Amino acid sequence: MMTLHQPLNDLSRIAIMDKSSASQGDDPHLDSKDIVTNKSINSEQTNTDDLQQWQALSAWSVVSNIFSTLKNILSNGFAIVPIVYTGWRQGFDMQWGILASSLLLLLVTLSAIIEWRKFRFRLNNHQLEVKRGLLFTKKDEIPLSRIQNIRYEQPFYFKPLSLGTLVIETAGSKSDEAHLAALDTQQAQTLKRLLLNLSHTDATAPTHEHPHTDNQHGIENTQPIVRKSLWDLILFGFYQNNFIWFAVIAGPIAGQVDLDKIFDSPLAQQFWLWVQQQTHQNIGLQTIMAIVGLFALYSLFALISIVAAMLKYHPYQLDKHDDTLQRSGGVISHQQDALAIKRIQLVHLQQPVIARLFKRWTLYFKQVKGHEVGHKTKQHMLVPSVKSTEIELLLAKIPQLSGGASALPSSYSSIDINWLTKRIALPLILASILTIMGYYGHQSPGFFEFTWFITFMVILAIYIRYKQWGYVVADKVIWQHSGFFGQQWQRVAFEKVQHVNIIQTQGQKQAQLAYVEVGLASGSVVFPYIPTHVAELIITRSLNATSHDNRNWI
Structure with a gap:
């Protein structure tokens, strides 16, 4: 951060120039649009100056904190579902349940109020400072160069109030580094731009002579990358859902059910008699009917995922603004993600078994991961329901991506037998x-x-x-193919490689084979049982890439 009399970024310089121009007198050539633009810029300059002082969150952040805490409790409570179900079967006192729920809600509310009262943030000396805590004050100083991803969220309960939440993720953190809830929409957007600009541009750059041209710079440099229709999101929700979690939860519950009593019930006996009549007691037809029944159950469960995908991503759009990818979408809770392209470590394409029928992929731009085990589940920016023919066109629109644009390989070299x-x-x-x-x-x-x-x-x-299992070694990237019934590709740019480990057993040495572990900031990619000359080629090209460009953003 600069001092108050120094420019923060291009936006600040524009506002200062407009203020000085306005002080010299009214310009008769200014039309109403210019006046509105100048007022908007002056307003954002005021927000910029305010952000250098300690800022408190709106009282509405208490609502956001309550919802967030309850969501975490419910989302991490899958393990207690069988216990609750067993207690319900055995009978429990409803009054104790209501009392426990009320006490939990009271504690969560008190915690949210304390969090709001003690939370402060400001921009200072090229870093975002956040302090909080009741008995012990905790202060985080986040260098802007470490900011990994900036996500703007606007839940349904904040839309009428024109408030939003800014979630700031940093490289190597195990959770969201800063969660600024219930910010004014304009203040949140100004802070988002400041964090991105100060992270990726030179704050000491010379002042432009044409402020109006500079004001339109963001619009002119925004390039659409991809748009997704409602049908694309329906397909995404259908093939990419957590049916396996349903099976994990349903397993313990099914163990508590008296299956013999269900099978002996008149309804079950009547259903089984109908199946025998329809299939004429043919085992093959009964097997087909069972498969159809499982598919119907899968489809019923997928409805939840389809609705969630539509509410979370529609209308999905991904744009490139200068050197930043920006994703927006969401029906009930509007979200805007911003990710610097240079921070992308890995391009991951995943195709579950159901998605292979529709020839669709899910594309992930993977960032740096934290050092904690739990941080492996960190969300990455994704593009849902991508056709095979769209992959090369999509990557070609991001020329700043490490390794350049690459089409999905049509074949791969298998690992050794x-x-x-x-x-x-x-x-x-x-x-x-x-x-x-x-x-x-x-x-x-x-x-x-x-x-x-x-x-x-x-x-x-x-x-x-x-x-x-397979691999493709290109000039600037290496691809890994893996999977079971589904399949996935991982694209590793050699200039992003941080280390390469070669592991050989005695038998592998004799067979001229090796395990190769390619280390990135987003994790490791392992190539098992590949020839040693391929392993040496990976090392050579990784060293060549880093020797020409040894800048490591971490």
């Missing part, structure tokens, strides 16, 4: 031991059939996994 043989040996040995023990134990033929059926399924799964 030794990876497969090493892994199928264990289930074969176990099955052989069980067979010998079953033979001397006079087990029934069904025991041997079951043992070798399970062994065959395990080997088949390992083989499918092996066929999905």
Whole structure:
């Protein structure tokens, strides 16, 4: 941050110039649009000056803190669902439940009020300062160069009040570094621009001679990257949902249910009789009907994900403003994410098994991750429901991306078959031991059939996994392909590589193979059982890339 008499950024310089021009007298050539523009700029300059002093949050931030805390409690409470269900089956006192809920709400409200009363922030000396705490004051000094992502959110309860929340993420943090709730919309947008400009531009740059041209600079330098229709988001919600979490939660609950009583009920018996009549007791038709039933259950669960995708992302748009990607969207809670392109460490394309039917991908721009285990779930900027033909066009619109634009490879080199043989040996040995023990134990033929059926399924799964492993080494990037029924590509730019580890067992040395771990700020990408000359090529190109450009933004 500069002092008050020094310019903060281009926006500040524009406002100062407009103020000095206005002090010299009225310009007869100014029309109403120029007057409105000057007033807007002067207003933003006032916000800029105010942000250099300690600022308190609006009292409405108490509402935001209450909702945020309750959301975290509910979202992290999956483990207690079976316990609550068991307690409900066994019976519990409703009065105690109401009392506990009221006490929890009271504690959350008191905590939110204390947080609001003690929270202060300001911009000072090229850093954002935040202090909070009741008994012990905690002060965070966030250098603007460490800011990773800036997200503007406007929940439904803030829209009528023209308030919003600014979420500031930093490189290496395990959670949101700063959460500025209930800011005035104009103040939040001004602060967002200041943080981005001071992070990525030179604050001592010379003043422009044409302020009106500079005022339009943001609009002229904004380039649309991609737009997503409502149908695209419906597909995204359908193929990318947390059905597996439903299965995890439903498992313990199903264990508490008396299945025999359900199967013996008149309704279940009548349904089973109808199935037998429709399938004529054909096992094949019954299997098909069971698959259709599972798909219907999946579709029912996917409705939740579809609604969530529409509410969170519609209308989805991704723009490039100078060297920054900006995503916006959201029906109930409007969001605006800003991410500096140079901070993108990895381009990750994911295609779940259902998405393969629609030939759609989910594209992630992965940033730096924190050092805590829990931070691996950090959200990354994503582009939902991307067609295969759109990937190259999308990346081509971001020429600043490390490694340049790259089309999705049409094929890849498989890892060595030794990876497969090493892994199928264990289930074969176990099955052989069980067979010998079953033979001397006079087990029934069904025991041997079951043992070798399970062994065959395990080997088949390992083989499918092996066929999905692969890599493509290009001049400036390396691609990794992996997956099971679905598939994914990871694109690593050599200039982003921070370290390369080569691990070899004695057998791998003899076979001229190696494990290669490519380390990035966003995590590591492992290439198992690749030839040593490919590993050496990865090291050579990584060193060449960093020797020409050894700037490390971390």
